[in-house]
Every structure is written in structure tokens, then in C-alpha cells.
Amino acid sequence: MALRHEPTAPYHSAQDALRVLETVAQHAAGVTGGELSRATRLGPERLTALLRMLRREGYVEQGGDGAYVTGNALARLGSARGRDQALHDKIQQNLDRLRDTVGAAVYISRYIDGEVEVTHYADGPTTPAVHEWVDFRYSAHATAVGKSLLTQLDHNARRDHLARHKPARLTSRTITSDRVLLSRLAAQPPTVPVLDLQEYAIGTVCAAVPITAGSAVGCLALSLPVEHAHRLRRAADQLNRSAAPVLLSLAI
Template sequence: MAVERGRPTLIRSVQRALRLIEVVGEGEGRATAKEIARATGLPLATAYHLLRTCTYEGWLQRLDDGTYVLGHRLDTVHRRGRDAAGIAVARPALEWLRDAAGGPVYLARCVDGEIVVVEIVDSPRSPRIDLCVGVHDAAHATALGKCILGQFTTAERDDYLSRHPMHDLTRHTVVDRRRLTLPAADQVAVDEEEYALGIHCLAAPVVEPGHLAAVGVVVPPATRARSRSREALVIGARRVSRALVMR
């Protein structure tokens, strides 16, 4: 099939499948195969093939009465898109914190029961550190992880730590749960070379609808500079929270 110069190449079957999903989402949020075929102008057999594919992939769901509704994959895509948009809105506040504190900044969330880093803001003057062990496996040894663990309920914390052994990463790492010191839900968490030798970090909780979250920064070991970084972190966490709440 020839393509006109300057015009995009469009895949007709993809267009039809997307139109099916739109039709299902319209009106009462459910429709039969015949209603969908009629609304899209497709032969019933073609509509059935597309509906079967969309259902298999999770974009649609077929109910016991034969009608179709939107599937779980759309909820996942919508949530991730909304979360990504939130990070974009908060990025100026994260960049401000990087410059004010003088170190790379990390934003972490609890997602589906796991603590993960969702954004890193660094620069040539403030390069990121190498996360040789993922935060989800080192929450007990990182300021970010401890900050979020401190926001958990006791049951949630016990469940998380039961699924994530407290590995010994440096000679400073606390591996005994009875000795693990966690901040209160509104306090700053500290990592003093517990994750990696020579690395000092601070983290503060972030208010974000639908998530437990924290923002952390790598800080210099000097006491005077550390105090300035801590002040910047508290202000930066408020700015990030405001951006995420108001998005």
C-alpha cells in the first residue's frame, strides 16, 4: 500500500481496536458485541476477533452476561500515567533540592508493597551514586527505605521485613530487627554509611495521594554542611508534597 509523502503510516487494525475500547467506555460503560459492531461500523465477525484479542490482553473484560467492560490494563496504564505526570510536576522542586542541598536527589514510593526509587535528579556537579543493591532489598540500610518503613503500620512493616532479609551491606549496617531505628512518620531518616561506605544520606516523608513516599538526598559528611542540607531537605520535601498534592 502506497503511503502519501508527509502523512503518517496508520495501522487500521489498531485504530479499530482502540475505537472498540472507546465504545465500551461510552454510555453505561458496557456493551454487547452487536452494539459495539453497530457503533463502529464493523462486520460482527471482525468485531468478535478484535474483542477477543482486547480481552485476552486485558484491555477489555467479558462478563458472564456476554457484555464487555473496560479491563484492568487500562487502570494500570492510567495509574502509571498519572504517577508519571505527578513526577514531572514535582521535578522543579526536586531540582531545587538538589541545588540547595548539594547532592543528588531520589524520590521513592511504596508501589504494590515494594519500596522503589521512581525518580533520580542529579547533575554533573551532583552525580548520582551507584545503587548496587536495589532499595527494595536494602530498605533497612537506606534513609529512603527507613523513612517509608517508618510510615508503615506495625503489621505492614513486619510483613515487609519478613519478605526482605536484612542483608549486611557494610560494617555499619543494622541487621537485627530489634536494633533497627526508624523515624516517626514526620521525621527525617538518616543513613550513615549503612548502604555504602563513604555515603551519607537523609530522607524526609512526602505527602502524595495514593502512595507512601519519601525524598532523599546524598549529603556531605561535614557537620556544618550537613545542617544546611537537612534544612534544605525539610523545605524541599514540603515543596515536593505540595506539587504532588496539587497536580
């Protein structure tokens, strides 16, 4: 399967954060902000923002002398024993915080062996998850999650997916034409959230942004009741700006 990756802002933030983490890990006795800036070639403003995120996530800690050392969260993710549970807990923590920040149910989805899979989600009493009335594996053409994942594939891989899962009409807004859908997917800018405006289910609107690292195809998404549709674009932009910690936890 060929991929059509175009790095987004969260991807660049996660890559820069990994450079910072690698440098901190190389200095068991601690490393100062100035030393980090020289080693990573990141400007003071950029480095300060990344260190703030890394401290909040528990990946680095700052000692009384001001030097940075690796944090407990990084140690847990780096341990062979219990790593899977630590990763699950970290991703869930990130999603719970995102849910509260954007005021919507949020999801992580991956494209695995040619199929759409929602691997994690966070909802709540005031932020209900979308009702999966048609299996997400068979409705990629109608969901923000599915379309975001398909935009990250090349043309042939998209055609293969649609050949295996014929676009069915789920609502009056669903695109069922392969030609129209492929044209829309090809025109979708990677840095702009993909929207689902009641294409999958009447009463629900969704948005998704890519969180792609290496050869893995993934996305971060949110859903809102249609009465909150006026918040969708602002929430989607906020989701995109906040995606770096999620992508970082997947990359460590």
C-alpha cells in the same frame, strides 16, 4: 496495609496551598488577597508565603488589578491530555531546584505494592547520585529512603517487609537485627529526617523526610559523599523545609 501517618510541616503547607488553589479556581474573574484570607481563614503572613510559592510554581498568576487567577502550570496538570508528562516535568523541575538549593543529589521514593521504588531523582556533575550497588527494593533496612518509608507503615507491615527482605549486612554499619531495626523505626519521630550514615554504601551518607498524602507513602531524600557529611543535617533540614512544592505537585 495499615499506615502510621503523622502529618509533617510540608504536609500542612501543601494542604493549605490546596485550599488557596481551590478558592482561586472558584473565581474565574480573579480573587483578591483579602477575599482569599477570609475564604481560607489563613492569616496574612501565612497566605502571603503560600501565594509566593504558588506564583513561583506557576499555579496562580496575579493580574494588573492585584487579583489572583489560576496559572498555566495548574491548567496543564488539570488537563486530561498530557497530564502525566506535565506532572513528570513539574516534579523534575522541583527536584532540579532542590538539588541546587541543598547542594546534593535528591530523590523521590514511593512504597508501591510492598516494595521500595525510586520514582524520580536529580543529580549533576558536582552532586552525584548514590551508586545502587544493591537493589533499593532489597535494602530498605540500610537506606534512608527505605527506613523513611518503613516508619510510615504500622508494626505488622514493617515485619512483613522484613520477612520478605531479610536485612543483609552491606557495610559494617548496617543493622541486620530485626528487633533492633524495628525498635529504631518505632522510635523515629516523623518530623525528624531519617539518616543513613554509610549503612548502605561506604563513602555515602543520606537523609530522607516523609512526603505523605492520603494513602500513599513516599519520601524525599538526598545523598552526599562522606567528605560532606558535616553538611548532612543542615541539608536535611533544608530539604524538609522545601518539600511542600514537591508534595503539592503530587497532590494536585
